[in-house]
Amino acid sequence: MASVALLLPLVSAAPSATAGRPPASGTSPDSGASPDSGALQDDFAAAAAEYGVPQSVLLAVSYLQSRWDGHGGAPSVTGGYGPMHLTDARTALASAPHHSHGTEDARGDTSRTAKHGTPAELPGPSALPARLRTLERAAGLSGLSPERLRTSTAANIRGGAALLAAAQRELGRPASVDPGDWYGAVARYSGADDTATATTYADDVYDIIRSGERRTTDSGQVVALPADPDVAPETTQAAGLGLRTAATDGTECPRTVACEWVPAPYEEFGEGDYGNHDKADRPASQSVDHIVVHDTEATWDVTLKLVQDPEYVSWHYSVRSSDGHIAQHVPLKDVGWHAGNWYVNAKAVGLEHEGFLVAPDAWYTEAMYRTSARLVRYLAKRYGIPLDRQHILGHDNVPGPTATTVRGMHTDPGPYWDWAHYFELLGRPFTPTAGPRAAVVTIRPRYTAHQPLYTGCAKPGEACPPHGSGAVRLHTEPGESTPLVKDIGLRPGGQESTVDVNDTGARASTGQQYAVAERHGEWTAIWYLGQKAWFHNPRTRPTAVGARGWVLTPGEGLADIPVYGRAYPEASAYPAGVPVQAVSPLPYRLLAGQRYVVGDRVPGEYSYAPAFDASGHRVVRGEEA
Known part of the structure; x- marks a missing residue:
């Protein structure tokens, strides 16, 4: 079909979202746990009764924060613990922000001085805002120790209920049994400092109450929230929160998210140097074909300071973890410097998500996933971008523009980003389009139960906490003990790939499609970076499913x-x-x-x-x- 190939189809090809979807309820067949609909459900009921919070409100707030998962007691990317995401972010601060890592030139073009994204002086993290210290307040309200709130699921739920009850009292509202009477308290729980974000968060909670939810958590327990389509929240309570009104002039966001304008500077400095983005006239000048998902590797306050530094680099939007608040920095018609590949930058929109790839469990809130997905749907509709993994890329899917740049490319959002759930929120779940013996497969492990070993989250060579992953590991032969495939771009000397969390050399990610090279028992081989690569794909616990798709191969006479x-x-x-x-x-x-x-x-x-x-x-x- 072709005599040349661009690396994007090789690394992240997926003309349609096509892989198996886990059941919405019950325990997945590979979880190794039996469904238990008692203990966790009872914990929510007990906490709701103790603090006079309607159980549906407590369950819906928890679902929006964590989908009722406990994550084994490990903190989220912003230091949130447990099903209620009680925050204690002191240990989640990073010493250097995302675009200062490695040697990647964020602009990715040789026509001007390289821009590696290291400002003269990195702003230090300011005093933590209240939204990142909710566990401390929950301890005072509940009488439970911070350690118990971090490690005990039941205690964590009680702490969240105590925060909601306190917010209701502070707003002068009674502990009503009507869920609709708690709108202001729910908006306060978001931690947002502006009215639009707080109300968007509360609206999401009440949408969950209306529709209901049921799922199996990461601990194997079934939790259910019955639908209450008639709930009528008192949205006027938001006026009494005393929050600021965010500046929205200039923003390009859907009405379903809270968005403010925090502009990146377009300034000239030095001799012929300028920052931190390029003026353009997209889509008249060039089509916008890709959306690149990043994580910030910095706190929200530091992220905003960096993007407003003319000597730093830029991206179009940042998404906050705790409540899904969005800040836009660069007009969509202009080109941000974020992907490390100028061809991609010129035709892409960059989305940064507050978080740390390896700190240390790297789970993102449901609030962040939801608002990010709404923004991506809006952008995809605006520019006609297909909702698939060929066009919705991770920064770790962006190829180096030249051979010498491959090793310096970034690795975020990493193996812990839940692409399967993200695409469900985009309305394009990965569902099979061909049989199990198809010539093309789409990678699709069951995220929560699929927990391959990674190292390097805290220290080099040290095992990361067990955690769900959307990536499968690639071997030279069928068998877990066989060597991993080599990436000659990352390691020109021929060294083997590793299981380090930042090593992308032997990894295939959810939603990506590959041509099948061979099958052997529970193992499937795909063609990958010019070689045959094997991954474990048992029939009872599949990590990929059959798909349809066009394939290319060297033409007749071409080696x-x-x-x-x-x-x-x-x-x-x-x-x-x-x-x-x-x-x-x-x-x-x-x-x-x-x-x-x-x-x-x-x-x-x-x-x-x-x-x-x-x-x-x-x-x-x-x-x-």
Whole structure:
């Protein structure tokens, strides 16, 4: 079908979302636990009765924070513990922000000075806001020790109920049995400092009460919230919260999220240097084809300080973990510097999510997932972006633009981002489209039960806490004890891949599609980076399912196909005054007889934007695709 290939189809191809979906209720067949609908459900009932909080309110708040999971007592990305996400974030602070890690040039273009995203002086974290210290207050209200609130699920639920009851009292409201009377307290529980975010959070809680929920938690227990479609919250209570009104002028967000404008600066400084994004006129100048999901590796306050630094880098939106609040920084028509690949940057929107990939359990709140998904749906509709893993990328799926940059690319949001749940919220769940012996598979492990060993979360070589993962590990042969496949781009010397949480060399992620090379018992081999790669895929606990999709292979007489990390035009397409950009292949080769899923057909384009004065910016388009 083709004589050349772009790395995007190779690494993250998925023209349609096509993999098995876990049951909505009951215990998954690979969880190893028996359903228990008693203990955890009783804990919610007891806490609700003790503090006079309607049980449906307590259950819905907990679902929006954690989906009722306890995560084995490990904290979330912002230091939240347990089903009620009681926050104690002192240990969750990082010493350096995300875009200061590694050697990646966030802009990813050689037409001007590289921008590695290290400002002259990194802002230090300020005193923690109240929303990151709710566990401390819950301890005072409940009389329970901070240690018990962190480690005991029942105590954690009691602490959350105590916070809700206190908020109700402070608002001068009675401990009513009517869930609708608790709207103000629920909005307060969000921790938001602006009215729009607090009310969006409360609206989500009451949507959950109306629709009801039922699922099996990560501890194997069934929890149910019966639907109450007639609940009528008193939304006027939000006026009494005394919260600020966020600045929304300039924002490009759906009405279903709370969004404020925190602009990134477009400033000139030094000799020919400027920051921290590029002026453009998208989609008139170039189409917007991708959305890149990042995590910030910094707290919210530090994240906002960094994106407002003209000497730093930029992205379009940040999403807060505790309540899903969104801040927009760069107009969508302009190009942010975030992905480390200029071809991708020029045609993408960058979304940063507050969090830490390895700190230490890396679970994200349901509130964050939901508002992020609403924003992505809005952007996809606006620009005609397909909702699939070829176009909705993790930063760890963005290829290095040249061979020398592969090793410096970033690894977020990492193996703990729940792509399966994210795509369910996008309305595109990964469901099978072919039988179990299909020639194409979509990666789709059952997130909660799939817990491969990773190291390096706290210290190099030290095992990370057990945690659900959407990524499968790739071996050279069928068998857990066989070596992992090698990534010659990451390790040109031929060293083996590792199980370090930041090592992407032998990892395939949920939603990505691959051509099947071979099957042997419980193991499936796929073609991956020019080699055969095996992953465990037992029939009773599948980690991938059959799918349909176009595949490419070297044409007749070709020994291999070169692979590229960017799709720049042919040399003859460049006008005078615009330097020709090299179309240099990556170290990978697609060999004769191998097959790879086709993710997209892309134009040869280059956005020339080397200077602060945007009048000289041009988009070069070639004839090749």
